[in-house]
Each structure stands twice: as C-alpha cells, then as structure tokens.
Amino acid sequence: MKTFDYARADSPEAAVAAGGRFIAGGTNLLDLMKLQIETPEKLVDISRLDLAQVERREDGGLTIGALVPNSDLAANAHVVDGYPVLARALLAGASGQLRNKASTGGNLLQRTRCYYFYDTAMACNKRAPGSGCSAIGGYNRILAILGTSAQCIATHPSDMAVAMRALDAVIVTLKPDGDRRRISIHDFYRLPGDTPQIETDLEAGELITHIDLPPPPAGQQLYRKVRDRASYAFALVSVAGIVSVEDGKIASAALAFGGLGPMPWRDPAVEAALIGQAPSDAVFAAAADALLAEAKGFGSNDFKIPLTRRVLIASLRELTGASA
Amino acid sequence: MSGTNALTMDKPTPTSLLDTGAQGIIGKGLDRVDGPLKVSGSATYAAEHAIDNVAYGVLVGSKVARGKIVSVDADSVRGLPGVIDVVTDFETFARNPQQGGETTAPTQGVKDVQYFGEIVAIVLAESFEAARDAAQQLTVAYEEAEGRFDFDALKGEAEKPAASDQVPPHFSEGDIDSAMANAAVSIDVTYTTPSQNSAAMEPHASIAVWDEHGALTLYGSYQMPTSDAQQLAKALGVSAKKVRIVAPYIGGGFGSKLGIAPESVAAAIAARTLGRPVKAVMARSQVFDATVRRSNTEQRMRLGADASGKLTALGHETLTSNLPDEGFFEPCGIGTHFAYAAPNRQIDHDIVRLDWLLSGSMRAPGEASGMLALECAMDELAEAAGIDPIELRRINEPESDPDTQAPFSTRQLLRCLDEGAAKFGWDKRGKAGTTRDGEWLIGMGVAAAVRGNMLMESSARVTLTRGGQAIVETAMTDIGTGSYTILAQIAGELLGLPIERVSVKLGDTDFPPAAGSGGSWGAGSSGSSVYLACETTREQLAKAMKVDPEALTLKDGEAIADNRKVSIGELAGIDGIVATGTISPGKQEKVTKQASYGAHFAEVGVNVVTGEVRVRRMLGVFAAGRILNAKTARSQCIGGMTFGIGAALTEDLIHDPRNGKLVNRDLAEYHVPVNADVPQQDVVFLEERDVHANPIHAKGIGELGISGAGAAIANAVYNATGVRVRDYPLTLDKILDGLPAL
Missing domain, CATH: 3.30.365.10 (Aldehyde oxidase/xanthine dehydrogenase, molybdopterin binding domain)
Known part of the structure; x- marks a missing residue:
C-alpha cells in the first residue's frame, strides 16, 4: 500500500471540495490499494455523510442515499414490496459481512474481478493502459462475451447494478463546481473500447449522492444468478427481469444481465422481440437470438453463450407464467 | 521417579x-481443550508471537517463469521510508518447499528461476506496510528463458519416477490386455483432475530469532517440527541442535506445511544478516504461487469383469506433474492396490516434468485423487454390467491384501456400505436421469473409502x-x-x-x-x-x-x-x-495390511436449466479402529467430506497456458466450498479395534473422509443426469451439453 493522505468529509460539498478518492465501505478499494492496483494519493472518507436514508418520493419512486448499506437496502420494506428484483440481486452478491459494509454508491463502482486485473505481474489495459490484455489468449472463464474490445474483455461484477439497470435507475451526483447531475444508469457506464480504464461517465471529483428509482414497475420481477458455488461467487450469468403480461401479450419488459459484459447489460432489441408478443418459447428464443447476436467467446468462456440462452428462456417462462 | x-x-x-x-x-x-483459546483469539499462531525488535519481511516472487536473475535493484527501495534492507541469497534460498518427513534441505538456489512466483528476495522494513510497498516496487531484472508449461503437449515425454516408499511407480501382474479383450464387460476411460491448493486458513508464516550462540528459534506454522527443524538446519548449514521450531497452534495444514517452505529459510537468512528477528508472512497469493499444490492428474482406468461382475482386469495408469529433480509423485494408485483384487493388474505412475510450482502431499495424497477415478470407474462398470454398485463391490471384496496375501488387520468396507445404504435410503435410487424435483434433477451416488494406515x-x-x-x-x-x-x-x-x-x-x-x-x-x-x-x-x-x-x-x-x-x-x-x-x-505393518475404510453416500440436485450442481446431503460410514473422541473424529470426517465437495465440484487451480502461472490465486476465485455449498452431512463410526496398528488400537481418520467422497458426488451427478463427466471439477459448463433441451 502506498502512503496516502486521509480526510474525513462532513458534508457532500466538503467531500467534493476535498479533492481525493472517495471511500465509503472500502470493501473493494482497500483490497485494490493493498495490491497497489489503486494508488490514490488522498482518500476522502464519506462514510459519515448523511446519505444513508431510503425515502419514498411523492411520485411513488424511491430515493436511495449513496451510503445505504447493501444489507439495509435489501431489507428495506419499500424495496422488498416494490422492487423485489433489487432485494434479490443484493442478497445474491458477496457475503453477509461484505453487504453490511458495502454502500449503494460504491457497489455501482466496483472494479472488475478479472484475474489479470488483480495480478500486477501480468499485463492489463484497465490497470496499466497500453500494457496489453492478458485475458485474451489466457484463461477467461468469468469474462465477457458482449461489449468487449481488443483491449479488454472484463466484466462488471455487481449484482445490484444489474437490477438497477432493469429498474431504469437514475444516478444523482454532485460535482466539485457545485452542479448536480442526474445520469440515467443507461448512460452511466462506458464500453471499454480503447480506454478500458475509463469505466463510467463520472468526472474527476464527482460524487454519487443518491440513486433514484422510478415508481415500482408493473409485472413480475425476478433475479436469477448462475454461479460456480452457492455463495460468495460472482455471476457467470445473471438476469434481472421485469415483465408484465396483459390480455395474453407481453405489455412491458425490462431485462438486464450480469456476467456478460463490461457493464450491467441491457439491449433494447431483446425487449423489442418480446413486447406485443404472446409468451411462447419461440418468442423467448427470438429474444435470446437478439441478445446473443453479437456474442463472442474467448475460449474458456464460450459456454456462457448457450448458458445465457437457457437461462433467459427459463427466466422468461417464469416471468410470464408460460410453461415449456 | x-x-x-x-x-x-x-x-x-x-x-x-x-x-x-x-x-x-x-x-x-x-469439547476441544484448546477451543476457548481459539475462539477468543488467544491461541498464539506463528505470526502472533510477540518478539521484541522484530523486522517485517515481505517476500518477493519472480515475475518470470523461467530464466536467470540478472540483478536485484535493492538501492531502488532502500531509501524508502521505513525500509531496512533487501536480502537475497541466490544459493541458499529455498527454490520450493521440502516434502514432509524428509531430513534433508529443500531444493535450494533461486538464481535460475524455475516457476512463476518463486521467492527470490525478502524486503525488510520497520512496518509491514512499508515492507509490502517496497516489495511491490523492487525491480528485479531477468534474462527470460523458454519453459515447459503445457501438460497435454508434454505428455509424450512423461518419465517413470524414482522409487517411492509409498507405492511402486510401476506394477503389473498377469496380462491386462488379454484380460480386457476377453472380459464379459469392460470399461476403458480416462479421468482428469486439476491442480489443487490446500487453502489452509492460516497462511505460511515464520518468525526467525537467532541468539548470540548462533542458535535459531523459528516460530513457524509447520506440521512436523521434528523433521522440519532438521530440514531447516540443513538448508542453513547449521547443526540440527541449533534449530528449534515452535508451533503450538497451526491454522490448518492439509499437507501444505509438512516440509519447510521458502518463507522460513528467507526469514532465517534475513534475521542472520540483519542481526535482529525477522517475521515473514506469506500473502495469500504467495501461498498459492510458491508453496505446494496437489498435482493435476490424468488417470486411465481399465476395468474388466466376467459375467458375474468379478474383476478380471484392473488397470490404473496415472500421469501427474512436478518440477524437475523433485522425487514426489502423486501416488494415485495407492488405494487401488488393495481396494479390489483382480488376476490381471497394471497400476502405473508416470510423471511429466513442468515448470509449474512444486507438487506434493495434500490431504490423502494418492487416495484423494485416485479414488475420484477408481470409484467412478467402478460405478461405470456397475452400470455396464447391470449390477448395483454396492453389489459390485461385494462381489469384488478381497479376502487378503491382493499384493502380498497378508491378512487385513481389520476391514469393514462391506459393513460400511451396507449400514450406509440402509441409513441413506439407497433403495430409493432411481435409474439415471429419471428423478426430478421441479427444476432439479436428483441423483444418488456411492463410493468406497480406503486409506492406508501408517505408524x-x-x-x-x-x-x-x-x-x-x-x-x-x-x-x-x-x-x-x-x-x-x-x-x-x-x-x-x-x-x-x-x-x-x-x-x-x-x-x-x-x-x-x-x-x-x-x-x-x-x-x-x-x-x-x-x-x-x-x-x-x-x-x-x-x-x-x-x-x-x-x-x-x-x-x-x-x-x-x-x-x-x-x-x-x-x-x-x-x-x-x-x-x-x-x-x-515394526513387523505388524508388513504381516498385516492396515487401512481404514468407509462408504460415502451423496445426493445431489443438478439444475436442468443451468447445470449447476448442489449437494443435498451426504453420509459417511467409517471404520477406523478406536474412535478417541467422537466429536473431533466426526469433525475430521466432515472436513474431509467437504474437501470431497470441493474436489468434485469447485476446486480448480488454473495454470496460465503461457507461463504456468496460477490464474486464480485468491479465495474469491479458487473456489473451496463455503457454507451454502455444504449440506447436511452425517457421519457414523463402526465399532472397531485394531490390535495390529498400535497399543491404542486407533487408526488414521483425517484423510479417510476425503477418500472417495468426491466420487460419490460425481456418481450422484451421473445418476441425476445420465451425463458422465470425467474431467474434475464437475462445473456446469461440462454438464450443460448433456442436459435435456429446454
């Protein structure tokens, strides 16, 4: 670990003015600092800011403080009632101890779990831009099949963010100049392209203060996570699904995926293949075709393509009540 | 008096x-007499001994797999705050750990790097954090060389290892080829298992303290202090009387701490150089990179039987891997020698020399890997012959040691199987691929457990x-x-x-x-x-x-x-x-065949959509002489059975094909079973005394629980799905293709 300065912020304004890397739960950042994958010169501790409430707005939506612990958010009555996909996604992630410490804002900003990103003896464009990607041509079981580039095939590791993407969350921020921004989660994450080290739309010093959820969506909700062991494993594939059926036809659909891409993945073509259709395996297969049209395996993760197809079809059956 | x-x-x-x-x-x-100390944090583990004036050492691993070290740029970090020095000794540092029980030094010399992560230097500082920072910044220059990293590509160059006192490298009797050709029913299949890590909770750690008379006290996490002290003395060139090892508490070993590891030698050399005590604790990634793995294996199983199911041919040919010049080979056939008899047998072990980290003993070396193949092959033979797997084992129960005809000191394998079958509800097992519970395909599996007893x-x-x-x-x-x-x-x-x-x-x-x-x-x-x-x-x-x-x-x-x-x-x-x-x-170990026995039963669910396997329940019935403490013995068996879950389903140490380097070198990606993966496990001990073993009539139990456990799970996966996966671990990607269409 490099020597660093430490400051504790007593307000969001002071935090952005302090000019440093924010730390809340530290469940990911501290590990990365010990390995010198992250070497911030200054940490600004935001963990005591008054941003740990979940409030129901007049429009029926929720405003979630960036510091709400994952455990608390998963147990929140509004979340359990109106957004079960989110509660289930949260509980599918990490371990009880980590969920107690991890914050909502920090969860969105987790770094990839790519083996080579964590191994400073190996090349990684995300960790050391321009050094190369060891995962391409190496072992890539947990890595991406969608949205990759020749520079990076990392996946985003969050479960929570996948549900947030299905729920059309809006990320509320405060910038050092005092401006506030509302960023749709659909615009929040970046594809790796030639700059895999840039993962989000956040500007330097910009602080996530809240996450807004629209009013609870209509229909059934589901979070399904496929993993190599029953606990404490990142998703090989996960699906956050929200689907409503009216008069025998799919009226609305929101489907987001974890474990497939560099960001929580959502593809309008998947939903377009579903909406207006009567639920059937043929329709579900068309949705899977749309999702996986551009999918590309890198050897040890090739299995994710057939696996995703099966998981999506099974999830859609469950969401629509259709049987095989 | x-x-x-x-x-x-x-x-x-x-x-x-x-x-x-x-x-x-x-x-x-x-209850454990040391339990309260452990749960209250007051049992003193290796790194926790309070030693005055200790310097913190952080080990530096090689960043190439093969090559020569050209230089270690110690000056580049000596000026950092808190840093005391960088110490290396190209001749004396241990290239890799020593195997257990040896009284010689481990292979020494690190100038010629033999595998990625080999410990080449130790950075000393006044704080752990300063030492770690400097270790990360230390520049070591290498002249890189070509290496041998691809097991599959080098299989053709496998060699017969030197003799071992555990099991003959090659053994044959009768004519297995003819017996296979003439068998009424036969199988000829190949199983593979990956490298594994013991993943003990406590990482390897040593504190080295020299006194003014040149005597060393090493507070270390070592399983065999008596021989470890001799190994360390030899490595350091001092009399064995001058080395004392203190290891009152050890946070798990499973074989990984049988012989001294590089951190003890580095700490001792650094302490001697600095003239003050040195503490060296391996990072988890270094425990993976630079201690010891269980070897990967490729095991060809040939079983032939007559129409009644009696074995006429028994072949178990194993390929494993290790570094050049290392004597250890994974003795996969060790249990096969006495589990079943056949007139025509071939039990061979060959080894592929690779530039991967050392392979050595991990919980039940031999049986743990070997029975993953043998006991699944028996299941396959039972299926092919249309005989219940327990009956097949009954038909092939030997009367005496097949090698020597010595009587078994005790052997209650069949009783373990029968009692287990009754308790587990074995009669409710359906045909392969026919039992379903919603989205889950359900199956049951059985395997025998054998583990040689040693005194x-x-x-x-x-x-x-x-x-x-x-x-x-x-x-x-x-x-x-x-x-x-x-x-x-x-x-x-x-x-x-x-x-x-x-x-x-x-x-x-x-x-x-x-x-x-x-x-x-x-x-x-x-x-x-x-x-x-x-x-x-x-x-x-x-x-x-x-x-x-x-x-x-x-x-x-x-x-x-x-x-x-x-x-x-x-x-x-x-x-x-x-x-x-x-x-x-004494002579008893020759005039009788001594081993402990058991039977494993497992029920699994395999998700019909994803191929995810979850163990639903396990039962182990064991006979191992006198049980000295019913609770700690049960815990040992549960631990072994849990290792069996890992071997069957999740543990897979990946070597990068380009440099042999371990890819998944932390506990997030090296998947040992965690609580949610471990179901209800029942353990039953049969009453037994072994008067040939020792005066307390007890036999080994710590490794019996793993032997065969993974095979019972793999057999249950077959019974659930009708898909026979022969490449461990049985991860979902290997099962997916064989699942029914959605």
Whole structure:
C-alpha cells in the first residue's frame, strides 16, 4: 500500500471540495490499494455523510442515499414490496459481512474481478493502459462475451447494478463546481473500447449522492444468478427481469444481465422481440437470438453463450407464467 | 521417579488399558481443550508471537517463469521510508518447499528461476506496510528463458519416477490386455483432475530469532517440527541442535506445511544478516504461487469383469506433474492396490516434468485423487454390467491384501456400505436421469473409502506432579485436528484424571521428538507414545502402592487397590513421576495390511436449466479402529467430506497456458466450498479395534473422509443426469451439453 493522505468529509460539498478518492465501505478499494492496483494519493472518507436514508418520493419512486448499506437496502420494506428484483440481486452478491459494509454508491463502482486485473505481474489495459490484455489468449472463464474490445474483455461484477439497470435507475451526483447531475444508469457506464480504464461517465471529483428509482414497475420481477458455488461467487450469468403480461401479450419488459459484459447489460432489441408478443418459447428464443447476436467467446468462456440462452428462456417462462 | 517405555509394533497388542480405564473419558465427544483459546483469539499462531525488535519481511516472487536473475535493484527501495534492507541469497534460498518427513534441505538456489512466483528476495522494513510497498516496487531484472508449461503437449515425454516408499511407480501382474479383450464387460476411460491448493486458513508464516550462540528459534506454522527443524538446519548449514521450531497452534495444514517452505529459510537468512528477528508472512497469493499444490492428474482406468461382475482386469495408469529433480509423485494408485483384487493388474505412475510450482502431499495424497477415478470407474462398470454398485463391490471384496496375501488387520468396507445404504435410503435410487424435483434433477451416488494406515516413530514425556496434575509434552502438533484433546483424554484415562487435570504441551522441538501431523498418523503415533509413557507411570504408581499394576484402579485423581484409596499426587511423591514413551513401527505393518475404510453416500440436485450442481446431503460410514473422541473424529470426517465437495465440484487451480502461472490465486476465485455449498452431512463410526496398528488400537481418520467422497458426488451427478463427466471439477459448463433441451 502506498502512503496516502486521509480526510474525513462532513458534508457532500466538503467531500467534493476535498479533492481525493472517495471511500465509503472500502470493501473493494482497500483490497485494490493493498495490491497497489489503486494508488490514490488522498482518500476522502464519506462514510459519515448523511446519505444513508431510503425515502419514498411523492411520485411513488424511491430515493436511495449513496451510503445505504447493501444489507439495509435489501431489507428495506419499500424495496422488498416494490422492487423485489433489487432485494434479490443484493442478497445474491458477496457475503453477509461484505453487504453490511458495502454502500449503494460504491457497489455501482466496483472494479472488475478479472484475474489479470488483480495480478500486477501480468499485463492489463484497465490497470496499466497500453500494457496489453492478458485475458485474451489466457484463461477467461468469468469474462465477457458482449461489449468487449481488443483491449479488454472484463466484466462488471455487481449484482445490484444489474437490477438497477432493469429498474431504469437514475444516478444523482454532485460535482466539485457545485452542479448536480442526474445520469440515467443507461448512460452511466462506458464500453471499454480503447480506454478500458475509463469505466463510467463520472468526472474527476464527482460524487454519487443518491440513486433514484422510478415508481415500482408493473409485472413480475425476478433475479436469477448462475454461479460456480452457492455463495460468495460472482455471476457467470445473471438476469434481472421485469415483465408484465396483459390480455395474453407481453405489455412491458425490462431485462438486464450480469456476467456478460463490461457493464450491467441491457439491449433494447431483446425487449423489442418480446413486447406485443404472446409468451411462447419461440418468442423467448427470438429474444435470446437478439441478445446473443453479437456474442463472442474467448475460449474458456464460450459456454456462457448457450448458458445465457437457457437461462433467459427459463427466466422468461417464469416471468410470464408460460410453461415449456 | 522416572522411566521409559519403548514399543516396536512387531506383535499385536491384544488388550489396551484404554478399554479397562476407570475414568471413562476416552472416546467421549469432549469439547476441544484448546477451543476457548481459539475462539477468543488467544491461541498464539506463528505470526502472533510477540518478539521484541522484530523486522517485517515481505517476500518477493519472480515475475518470470523461467530464466536467470540478472540483478536485484535493492538501492531502488532502500531509501524508502521505513525500509531496512533487501536480502537475497541466490544459493541458499529455498527454490520450493521440502516434502514432509524428509531430513534433508529443500531444493535450494533461486538464481535460475524455475516457476512463476518463486521467492527470490525478502524486503525488510520497520512496518509491514512499508515492507509490502517496497516489495511491490523492487525491480528485479531477468534474462527470460523458454519453459515447459503445457501438460497435454508434454505428455509424450512423461518419465517413470524414482522409487517411492509409498507405492511402486510401476506394477503389473498377469496380462491386462488379454484380460480386457476377453472380459464379459469392460470399461476403458480416462479421468482428469486439476491442480489443487490446500487453502489452509492460516497462511505460511515464520518468525526467525537467532541468539548470540548462533542458535535459531523459528516460530513457524509447520506440521512436523521434528523433521522440519532438521530440514531447516540443513538448508542453513547449521547443526540440527541449533534449530528449534515452535508451533503450538497451526491454522490448518492439509499437507501444505509438512516440509519447510521458502518463507522460513528467507526469514532465517534475513534475521542472520540483519542481526535482529525477522517475521515473514506469506500473502495469500504467495501461498498459492510458491508453496505446494496437489498435482493435476490424468488417470486411465481399465476395468474388466466376467459375467458375474468379478474383476478380471484392473488397470490404473496415472500421469501427474512436478518440477524437475523433485522425487514426489502423486501416488494415485495407492488405494487401488488393495481396494479390489483382480488376476490381471497394471497400476502405473508416470510423471511429466513442468515448470509449474512444486507438487506434493495434500490431504490423502494418492487416495484423494485416485479414488475420484477408481470409484467412478467402478460405478461405470456397475452400470455396464447391470449390477448395483454396492453389489459390485461385494462381489469384488478381497479376502487378503491382493499384493502380498497378508491378512487385513481389520476391514469393514462391506459393513460400511451396507449400514450406509440402509441409513441413506439407497433403495430409493432411481435409474439415471429419471428423478426430478421441479427444476432439479436428483441423483444418488456411492463410493468406497480406503486409506492406508501408517505408524511413525514418536515420543512423549508425561510428568505426574505431586499436585496430581499430568503434563504431557511432545513435539507433536495440533493443526486443528484435536491432538491436544485426544492426548489429554488418553493420559486422563490411563492415569485416572479428569481432563481438566491434564495439561498438553505441543509443537516445540525442545519436547521429545514426535511424528507430527501428516498422513493421518498423528493420533495413532503420538497417542501411542503418550499411552506408553502413562503405562510406565501406572506401573510406578502401583509400585508406590505396593500392588500389581493390574490390581490398580485410577479414577478422579485417586488410586484404589487392596481396599485402600490414595491420592495419585501423593503417590507421585515430591519429585513427581516423569515417564517417556516411544512407539516405533515394526513387523505388524508388513504381516498385516492396515487401512481404514468407509462408504460415502451423496445426493445431489443438478439444475436442468443451468447445470449447476448442489449437494443435498451426504453420509459417511467409517471404520477406523478406536474412535478417541467422537466429536473431533466426526469433525475430521466432515472436513474431509467437504474437501470431497470441493474436489468434485469447485476446486480448480488454473495454470496460465503461457507461463504456468496460477490464474486464480485468491479465495474469491479458487473456489473451496463455503457454507451454502455444504449440506447436511452425517457421519457414523463402526465399532472397531485394531490390535495390529498400535497399543491404542486407533487408526488414521483425517484423510479417510476425503477418500472417495468426491466420487460419490460425481456418481450422484451421473445418476441425476445420465451425463458422465470425467474431467474434475464437475462445473456446469461440462454438464450443460448433456442436459435435456429446454
């Protein structure tokens, strides 16, 4: 670990003015600092800011403080009632101890779990831009099949963010100049392209203060996570699904995926293949075709393509009540 | 008073004082005597000994797999705050750990790097953080060379390893090719298992302290202090008398701490160079990179049987891997030699030399990997022959050791299978791929467990004090197994003392030399040494009481005989009684075949959509001689069965194909089973005494629980799905293709 300065912020304004890397739960950042994958010169501790409430707005939506612990958010009555996909996604992630410490804002900003990103003896464009990607041509079981580039095939590791993407969350921020921004989660994450080290739309010093959820969506909700062991494993594939059926036809659909891409993945073509259709395996297969049209395996993760197809079809059956 | 009592196991010991003791604590499921210390954090592990003026050492691993070190740029970090120095010694540093029980130095010399992550230097600082920072910044220049990293590509160059005292590298009898050709039913299949890591909770750690006379005390996490001290002395070029190892508590070993590892040599050299104590704790990634792995294996199984299911051919040919010049090979066929008999057999081991980190012993070397292949092959043969897997094993139960015709000292394999079948509900097992519970395909599997029993020379000193306390001292270790507790129970039973009045001191080479923990020999060997010492103490108590030892009853601190009752402390006298016991292996291990046996049953669910496998329940029925403590023995078996879940389903140490480097070198991506993966596990012990094994009639148990456990799970996966996966671990990607269409 490099020597660093430490400051504790007593307000969001002071935090952005302090000019440093924010730390809340530290469940990911501290590990990365010990390995010198992250070497911030200054940490600004935001963990005591008054941003740990979940409030129901007049429009029926929720405003979630960036510091709400994952455990608390998963147990929140509004979340359990109106957004079960989110509660289930949260509980599918990490371990009880980590969920107690991890914050909502920090969860969105987790770094990839790519083996080579964590191994400073190996090349990684995300960790050391321009050094190369060891995962391409190496072992890539947990890595991406969608949205990759020749520079990076990392996946985003969050479960929570996948549900947030299905729920059309809006990320509320405060910038050092005092401006506030509302960023749709659909615009929040970046594809790796030639700059895999840039993962989000956040500007330097910009602080996530809240996450807004629209009013609870209509229909059934589901979070399904496929993993190599029953606990404490990142998703090989996960699906956050929200689907409503009216008069025998799919009226609305929101489907987001974890474990497939560099960001929580959502593809309008998947939903377009579903909406207006009567639920059937043929329709579900068309949705899977749309999702996986551009999918590309890198050897040890090739299995994710057939696996995703099966998981999506099974999830859609469950969401629509259709049987095989 | 004092005395010694040495026994070489040349003859059986038909009776044991443990069966006639009056205290009534042997076998009881008593809580661990060291439990409160451990749960309160006050048991002192290797890195936790408070040593004045200690310098913090952080090890530096090589960043190439093969090549020569050109330079270590120590000056680049010497100026950093808190940094004391960088120490390396290209000739003396250990290239890799030593194997267990050896009394020679590990392979030394690190200038020619042999595998990625090999420890090449140690950075010393006034704080751990400063040392770690400097270690990360240290520049080491290499002249890189070509290496051998691809097991599959190099299989053609496999060689016959040097002889081992465990199992002959090659063995054949009869003509297996003809027998296979003429068999009524046969299978010829190949199983593979990956490299594995022991993943003990406590990382390897050493604190090295030299005194002014050139003597070294090493506080280390080592399973076999007696031989480890000899290894370390040889590595450092000092007399064995000058090296003391202190290891009172060890946070798991599973074989990875049998021999000294690079951190102990580096710490000792650095401490000698600096003239002050040095602590070196391996990072988790270094435990993966630079200690020891269980070898990957490729095992060809050829089984042929006549129409009744009787084996006519039994072939088990294994390929494993290790570094050049290392003698160890994974003895996969060791259990195959005596599990079943056949007139035509071939049991071979060959080795592929690779530039991967060392391979060596991990919990049940041989049986753990070998039975993953053998017991699945038996399941395949049963299926092919249309015979129930338990019946197939009954048909092939040998009457004596197939190699030597020596009688089995005890063998209750069939009873384990039968009792297990009844308890588990084996009769409810359906045909493969026919049982379903919603989205889950359900299956049951069975496998036999065999594990050879070993006795090692071991000594213990027991002091009975005037106050009526017994103090047991031996260089034996407790690596989480329960040694402290069972040794206290043995001494308490023989001396008539409640367990609170027995104090056990372990893990120090200043105590009498001992077998240490490994190969499941610890309880039988060290327990026998304590037994023998106490036998002498009893004789002296009888003498003091002026009665025959047989007439003496010892209970609750009192000696009762001849209508008299005297306190034991009073009989011990002002100087107490000091007795030393030593057990040694003898002819019994040749004239009988000694092993422990068991039967594993597993029920799994396989998700029909994803291929995810979840174990629903497991049962192990075991026969391993006397059970010394019902609770710690059960814990050992549960731990072994849990290792079996990992071997079957999740544990897969990945070597990067380009440099042999480990890819998943942390506990997030090296998947040991965690709580949610571990279902209800039941353990049943059959009543047994083995009079040929040792005077306490107990046999090894720590490794029995893993032997065959993974195979029972794999067989259950087959029964659930009808898909036979022969490449461990059975991850969902290997099952997916065989699942029914959605």
